[in-house]
Amino acid sequence: MDAPSKIGDRSTSDVVVRLRTLEGRDEWIYCHSDILVEKSKYFADRLSDNWPTCQILDSRNCVEVYCQELDFDHHVNVLRLFYVVIDGSVDDLWNGVKNALGILQVGIQLGCPQIVTACVNYLEAVPWEESEEEEILRIIPGMGSEVEPILARLQPVNLSAIRGIFISTLRFALSSPPSLMNDLKSSAQEQLEYMVTEDDDSPLLIADDDIKSEVKDCVGRLFSRFNNLLEVYLCEPAESFGEAEKMTLFQSYLADFSWACQLLSKLEIMRVLVNSWVDASDKIVAIMQSSATVEMIGIKLKVVEVVAKVLESIGYGTVILPTTKRLHMVKIWLPFVRITKPLIDSVMTSDDDSLEFKIDGELWQSLESTFVSIILALPSVNQAEILTEWLENEHIRYPDLTEAFEVWCYRSKVANRRLALIEGGHCAL
Numbered sequence: 001m002d003a004p005s006k007i008g009d010r011s012t013s014d015v016v017v018r019l020r021t022l023e024g025r026d027e028w029i030y031c032h033s034d035i036l037v038e039k040s041k042y043f044a045d046r047l048s049d050n051w052p053t054c055q056i057l058d059s060r061n062c063v064e065v066y067c068q069e070l071d072f073d074h075h076v077n078v079l080r081l082f083y084v085v086i087d088g089s090v091d092d093l094w095n096g097v098k099n100a101l102g103i104l105q106v107g108i109q110l111g112c113p114q115i116v117t118a119c120v121n122y123l124e125a126v127p128w129e130e131s132e133e134e135e136i137l138r139i140i141p142g143m144g145s146e147v148e149p150i151l152a153r154l155q156p157v158n159l160s161a162i163r164g165i166f167i168s169t170l171r172f173a174l175s176s177p178p179s180l181m182n183d184l185k186s187s188a189q190e191q192l193e194y195m196v197t198e199d200d201d202s203p204l205l206i207a208d209d210d211i212k213s214e215v216k217d218c219v220g221r222l223f224s225r226f227n228n229l230l231e232v233y234l235c236e237p238a239e240s241f242g243e244a245e246k247m248t249l250f251q252s253y254l255a256d257f258s259w260a261c262q263l264l265s266k267l268e269i270m271r272v273l274v275n276s277w278v279d280a281s282d283k284i285v286a287i288m289q290s291s292a293t294v295e296m297i298g299i300k301l302k303v304v305e306v307v308a309k310v311l312e313s314i315g316y317g318t319v320i321l322p323t324t325k326r327l328h329m330v331k332i333w334l335p336f337v338r339i340t341k342p343l344i345d346s347v348m349t350s351d352d353d354s355l356e357f358k359i360d361g362e363l364w365q366s367l368e369s370t371f372v373s374i375i376l377a378l379p380s381v382n383q384a385e386i387l388t389e390w391l392e393n394e395h396i397r398y399p400d401l402t403e404a405f406e407v408w409c410y411r412s413k414v415a416n417r418r419l420a421l422i423e424g425g426h427c428a429l
Contacts, residue, residue, distance in 0.1 A: 004083075005032045005034075005035060005083065006083060007029065007030070007031060007079060007080055007082070007083045008029065008030050009030060010030045012032065013030035013031060013032060013060060014032060014033050014060055014061065015030075015031050015032065015033045015036060015047065015060055015061045015062070015063065016028050016029065016030055016031070016057045016058055016060050016061070016062045016063070017029045017031050017036070017043075017062075017063050017065060017079060018057065018062055018063065018064045018065065019065050019067065019072060019075055019076065020064060020065070020066050020067075021066070021067060021068065021069045021072060022066070022068075022069075023069050025069065025072060027072075027076075028057070028058070029076070029079055030060075031079060031082070033047050033061065035082050035083060036063075036082065039082040039112055039114060039115070040082070040110045040111055040112045041110070041111030041112075041113075042109070042110040042111045043063060043110065044111075046063045047061060047063065067106075071102060071105070071106060073102075074099070074102035074103050074105065074106045075106050077099070077102075077103050077106075078103055078106045078107055078110060078112065078115060081093065081103070081115055082112075086114055086115065086118045093118070093122075094119070094122050097123065097126060097128055097129075097132040097135075097136075098132060098135065100119050100122050100123055101119075101123070101132075101135060101136065101139055103115065103119055104116060104119035104120070104123070104143075104147065105139065105143075107119060108143055108144070108146075108147075116146060116147070117146075120146065120147055120149055120150055123136070123150045124149045124150050124152065133154075136150065136151070137151075137154070159205075162195075162204060162205050163205065163211065166192065166195055166205050166211065167211075167214055169188045169191060169192055170192060170214065170215060170218055171218060172184075172185070172188050173185055173188040173189045173192055173256075173259075174218040174219065174221070174222045174256060174260065176222065176225060176249070176252055176253065176256065179248055179252065182252075189259050189263075192263060193262060193263060193266070196263070196266050196267065197266065207267045211267075212267055212269050215263065215264070215267060215269065215272075216269060216272045219260055219264070219272050219273055219276075220272065220276070222253065222256055222257070222260070223273070223276040223280070225253070226253045226257075226280070227280060227283075229246070229249060229250060229253065230280060230283045230284065230287065231283075232246075233246075233287045233290075234283060234286065234287065247295055247299065250299060251298070251299055251302055254299065254302035254303060254305075254306055255302065257273065257277075257306045258302065258305050258306050258309065260273060261273060261306065261309035261310070261313075262309075265309075265313075265318075270313045270318055270319055271313075271319045273310070274310050274313050274314065274319045274321070275319075277306070277307075277310045278310075278321070278325055278328070278329060281328070281329065281332050281333065282332060284303065285332055285333075285336050288300055288303060288336065288340075297340075297343050297344060297347055300340045300343070300344070301340075301344055303336075303340075304337060304340060304344075304363070304367070305363065307333055307336075307337070307367070308363055308366060308367045308370065310329075311329065311333065311367065311370045311371070311374065312366065312370050314326060314329060314370075314374060315369075315370040315371070315373035315374040315377075316370075316373060323378060323379065323382075326374055326377065326378060327378055327382050329374070330371065330374055330375060330378070330386060331386075334371060334386070334399065337367060337371075337398075337399065338393070338395040338398060338399065339395065341364060341398050342395070342398075364398070367399065368398065368399040368400060371399045371401065371404075372399075372401060372403050372404045375387075375401065375404045376404050376407055376408075380408065380411060380412060380415070383404065383408045384408065384412075386401075386404075387401060387404065387405050387408060390405075391405075
C-alpha cells in the first residue's frame with residue numbers, strides 16, 4: 001500500500017505552489033497535483049488542460065499564488081490542511097478563532113469546500129472574545145450563505161422570544177429569592193433596565209399594555225408580601241424586628257422597591273408603586289420608630305432612598321394625587337427624614353468604615369427640593385401649618401424650607417391684591 005503523500009516531500013511532488021507577496025516574499029511549497037485538484041477548485045482549474053498557460057519550475061508544474069503579507073501564513077496552513085483528514089474527529093486543527101477566520105477566508109478564495117465547512121462548524125461552536133466577535137462581524141457578512149451559520153448567535157430575536165425572556169426575568173427579579181441569589185437578582189434587574197433603555201440603539205422591547213400590566217402585577221405581588229411583613233412586625237414586640245432573617249427580608253424588599261422605581265419610571269407607570277407606598281406609609285414609619293439599633297439605621301437609609309423616589313414622582317407631577325394624600329405624605333415623611341438624617345450623619349462621622357451607611361449628598365438635596373415643591377403645591381393654609389411647625393422645630397436646618405417660606409410670604413402678602421384684580425377683571429367682563 002502506497003504511503004500517504006506529505007506536503008513538502010520533494011521526492012514525490014509533481015507541482016510547486018509558489019506563494020508570493022507584493023513585499024517580495026517568495027516561498028516554494030512542494031505539493032501533489034492529485035491532492036490539490038481534489039481539495040481546491042482554484043487549483044483544479046489551474047492544473048487542468050483548459051488553463052491557457054502552464055509554468056514550469058524545478059521540472060514541475062508551477063502555480064503562482066499572490067497574497068497579502070498578513071494572509072501568507074493562512075495560505076500555508078490551508079495547503080497543509082489539504083494533507084489532513086478533516087472528518088470531525090480532530091477538533092484542534094485551527095489554533096483559535098482568529099486563525100480559523102484567516103483559514104476560512106483563504107478557503108473560500110481557493111474554493112475549498114471541505115475546509116470551509118470545517119471552519120464554519122468550528123467557529124459556530126466555540127466561544128468568542130469581544131475582539132473576535134467584532135472581527136467576525138467585520139468579515140463574515142460579506143462571505144456568502146455558506147458561512148451564515150457562524151452568525152446564528154448574533155441574529156436578532158423575534159419579538160415573542162424577547163417578550164418571553166423579559167417577563168421571565170421580571171418575575172424572577174421581583175420574586176424576593178433567597179439572599180444567596182442576590183447576585184443573580186441584581187444581574188436580572190440590570191438587564192431588564194438595559195432592555196427598555198434607549199441609548200445608541202433602540203430599546204430591545206417597547207413596553208405595550210400587556211407588558212405594563214405584567215410589571216404592575218409583579219410590583220403588586222411584591223408589595224403584598226411587603227405588607228404581610230409589615231403586619232407581622234406591627235403585631236409582634238418591637239424587639240422582634242432585630243431578628244436577622246426578618247431584617248434581611250425587609251432590606252431586600254426595600255432594595256427591590258428602589259430598583260422598581262427606576263423601571264416603573266422608564267415605563268411611565270410609577271403610579272402603581274406610589275399609591276401602594278402612600279397607603280403603607282403609616283405602617284412603615286411606625287415600625288421604623290420602634291427601634292434605634294445600628295441595623296435599623298441601615299434600613300432607615302434604604303427607606304429614605306425609596307421615599308425620595310416616591311416623593312419626587314409626586315412633587316414634580318409624574319403621579320397626580322389629591323391634596324389630602326399629598327399633605328399626608330408631607331406630614332408623615334418630613335418628620336421622619338428630619339430625624340433620620342442626623343442619625344445617619346452621626347454613624348458616618350463616628351465610623352469611617354461604615355460604607356453601608358454612605359449616601360449620596362445629592363439625594364438629601366434632591367429630597368429637600370422635592371419637599372419644597374410638594375409644600376408649595378398645597379393650599380396656603382396647609383403651607384402655613386407646615387412652615388410653623390418647621391420654624392419651631394429643633395431640626396430646622398434640614399430639610400431647609402426657606403424657599404417655601406419665602407414664596408409663601410410673598411403669595412400671602414399679595415394675595416388680596418392679586419385676587420382683587422382677578423375679580424375686578426371678571427366684573428368688567
